[in-house]
Amino acid sequence: MLFNSLEFLLFLPITFCLYWLTPHKARYLVLLAASYFFYMYWNPGLVFLILFTTVVSYLAGIFMEKSGENLRLRRLILVLNLVLCLSVLIFFKYFNFLYAALYDIIGLFGGGKAPGFFEILLPVGISFYTFQTASYVIDVYRRKEKCEKHFGYYALFVIFFPQLVAGPIERPGALLPQLKRRGDVKTLDYSGAFRYMLLGFFKKIAVADAVGLVVNAVYENPTEAGGLSALVATLLFAVQIYCDFSGYSDIANGTARLFGVTLTENFDSPYRSCSIKEFWNRWHLSLSRWLRDYLYFPLGGSRCAPWRHFLNILIVFFVSGLWHGANYTFVIWGLLHGIFQIVGILTLKYRNAFWQKLGKSPDGKLVTALRRLMTFVLVLFTWIFFRASSVSDALLLIRSFFTGFKSFEAEWTLMALSLPLLVYIVCALLILPLAERLKKREKTEDPKKDERYRFLLYVIMALCTVSVWIYLSATDVGSSFIYFQF
Numbered sequence: 001m002l003f004n005s006l007e008f009l010l011f012l013p014i015t016f017c018l019y020w021l022t023p024h025k026a027r028y029l030v031l032l033a034a035s036y037f038f039y040m041y042w043n044p045g046l047v048f049l050i051l052f053t054t055v056v057s058y059l060a061g062i063f064m065e066k067s068g069e070n071l072r073l074r075r076l077i078l079v080l081n082l083v084l085c086l087s088v089l090i091f092f093k094y095f096n097f098l099y100a101a102l103y104d105i106i107g108l109f110g111g112g113k114a115p116g117f118f119e120i121l122l123p124v125g126i127s128f129y130t131f132q133t134a135s136y137v138i139d140v141y142r143r144k145e146k147c148e149k150h151f152g153y154y155a156l157f158v159i160f161f162p163q164l165v166a167g168p169i170e171r172p173g174a175l176l177p178q179l180k181r182r183g184d185v186k187t188l189d190y191s192g193a194f195r196y197m198l199l200g201f202f203k204k205i206a207v208a209d210a211v212g213l214v215v216n217a218v219y220e221n222p223t224e225a226g227g228l229s230a231l232v233a234t235l236l237f238a239v240q241i242y243c244d245f246s247g248y249s250d251i252a253n254g255t256a257r258l259f260g261v262t263l264t265e266n267f268d269s270p271y272r273s274c275s276i277k278e279f280w281n282r283w284h285l286s287l288s289r290w291l292r293d294y295l296y297f298p299l300g301g302s303r304c305a306p307w308r309h310f311l312n313i314l315i316v317f318f319v320s321g322l323w324h325g326a327n328y329t330f331v332i333w334g335l336l337h338g339i340f341q342i343v344g345i346l347t348l349k350y351r352n353a354f355w356q357k358l359g360k361s362p363d364g365k366l367v368t369a370l371r372r373l374m375t376f377v378l379v380l381f382t383w384i385f386f387r388a389s390s391v392s393d394a395l396l397l398i399r400s401f402f403t404g405f406k407s408f409e410a411e412w413t414l415m416a417l418s419l420p421l422l423v424y425i426v427c428a429l430l431i432l433p434l435a436e437r438l439k440k441r442e443k444t445e446d447p448k449k450d451e452r453y454r455f456l457l458y459v460i461m462a463l464c465t466v467s468v469w470i471y472l473s474a475t476d477v478g479s480s481f482i483y484f485q486f
Contacts (some may be wrong), residue, residue, distance in 0.1 A: 007041070089126055089130045131323075132157075193255070196250045198465075202435060208239070215233050242270065273376075313338050
């Protein structure tokens with residue numbers, strides 16, 4: 001079920017009423033049933049996969065606790081759990097990719113091409129719930145968390161519908177206690193919940209879906225793209241991917257608050273980053289922290305020889321790229337981020353010395369602005385591979401920046417732009433930073449301050465969202481969340 005659907009607008013208030021009308025001891029059952037219904041609405045058959053992962057990881061935690069101080073047995077249970085759960089992920093998400101890669105390697109030695117691919121349906125959210133259950137089992141193994149003996153609450157931890165299909169990837173110590181906490185409908189943060197949801201819907205529908213019309217027109221026809229259209233589409237994709245994913249996270253957070261749960265903030269103004277390292281401390285925070293805690297640190301992190309430190313970075317970003325999708329484009333996207341971070345580490349001392357020779361502070365406003373611009377350009381370059389359907393398409397678009405400029409009329413036609421759409425996109429992009437700053441400001445300032453200004457902005461956001469949603473519905477343009485494919 002999609003957040004931006006009529007079904008969800010019916011599902012949410014019904015679930016909310018049933019949940020709070022039910023006695024506390026049975027509320028988890030209402031939320032559990034609603035979450036399974038939410039997941040099964042798209043494809044009921046795939047529920048067995050999430051049930052398998054849930055049962056295996058739950059039993060792993062139970063058996064690990066019963067094994068006591070037997071470290072060898074605990075390690076065996078951990079390995080078996082990871083093998084079983086990751087095998088499901090690898091089969092459904094990466095089988096065809098690995099199959100094609102194997103034949104690509106054979107082709108280097110004169111072999112033939114892959115005879116054909118298998119039709120394997122990718123279960124929605126499989127990467128998210130697999131990583132979430134893995135973090136639980138690893139934390140129990142490390143004794144950072146106690147195993148959850150109540151299967152109902154554990155199953156709800158895995159399938160909690162607001163964050164099920166696109167995160168954030170929650171840790172057991174953060175989510176499980178909130179699911180068990182006795183709440184009161186009278187003390188809910190309704191204003192915060194609806195503010196998050198409005199901002200999320202605005203970012204997803206009014207911004208991401210609107211600019212996506214231009215992005216899709218160009219990226220689906222890379223051979224026809226000119227330099228201007230490729231540049232505009234790539235800039236707009238940076239907006240689209242941020243608004244689409246952070247919009248989902250905001251809707252998820254707002255929805256969860258209606259049930260007394262606060263989810264992890266997944267984004268922190270990532271395009272204001274001064275380095276690639278800082279970018280990943282602001283972008284998709286739950287995944288970044290997961291990779292840091294469960295992969296980067298166990299590999300040795302930075303507490304090793306420089307060459308090993310850099311190898312660890314590349315491994316983490318390779319996994320990050322592959323986690324996002326079974327395509328060489330995602331692998332290249334991830335490795336580019338790793339390479340840029342390594343180059344940033346190697347050149348930091350020389351860059352700081354350069355600015356000091358010019359009499360400029362490395363932390364001054366001018367240098368900070370230049371660093372933000374350079375970081376954004378590097379991130380923008382990597383987004384080309386993330387969005388392109390293939391490596392060859394990405395290279396065609398990159399080449400068009402230098403050799404493919406066409407007439408303005410041709411570029412305009414390719415982007416599927418009209419004057420009303422252009423004016424709307426500009427206005428929506430001007431409203432976006434105001435809306436995001438307003439959300440942050442309301443966390444620290446008196447909520448009654450500038451009440452009229454906030455109300456007017458909310459009305460504008462709501463009107464934009466409803467208008468674009470009606471337009472997309474009338475034109476049969478798809479409006480799924482980008483990260484659902486991961």
